[in-house]
Amino acid sequence: MPSYKAPSFQDRIAAAGSAKQKALDALRAKPPVDEALMAERRKAREAQDQAIAIERAAKAEAVALAKAQKAERKAAGQAAEAEKQAAADAAAALKAARLTPASAAEMKAARDARYAARKARNK
Numbered sequence: 001m002p003s004y005k006a007p008s009f010q011d012r013i014a015a016a017g018s019a020k021q022k023a024l025d026a027l028r029a030k031p032p033v034d035e036a037l038m039a040e041r042r043k044a045r046e047a048q049d050q051a052i053a054i055e056r057a058a059k060a061e062a063v064a065l066a067k068a069q070k071a072e073r074k075a076a077g078q079a080a081e082a083e084k085q086a087a088a089d090a091a092a093a094l095k096a097a098r099l100t101p102a103s104a105a106e107m108k109a110a111r112d113a114r115y116a117a118r119k120a121r122n123k
Contacts, residue, residue, distance in 0.1 A: 007015070102110070 101107075
């Protein structure tokens with residue numbers, strides 16, 4: 001069995017040159033670009049880009065509409081909450097007014113009215 005012999009510098013340069021030549025030959029053998037095919041591909045890509053742009057605009061419009069509807073619902077909810085709060089405040093004020101004791105003059109007038117009514121009944 002022969003031992004491994006490392007390639008010399010000259011061998012490596014020759015291998016690199018032949019690989020480079022092989023790549024150049026493959027590149028030259030490639031068929032030329034067909035301008036009609038490239039124009040067709042470009043048109044197709046532009047149509048696709050335009051469709052994507054339209055789709056994105058529609059999506060952005062839908063998002064804006066959803067945000068506007070959400071803001072409208074929030075405002076309506078806040079208005080309803082404000083109405084509830086106003087009604088609750090009015091009810092609390094009425095209750096507080098009923099629970100506050102009458103002034104001394106009002107109490108004396110009510111007492112005098114009861115006394116007068118009792119005297120009128122007893123006559």
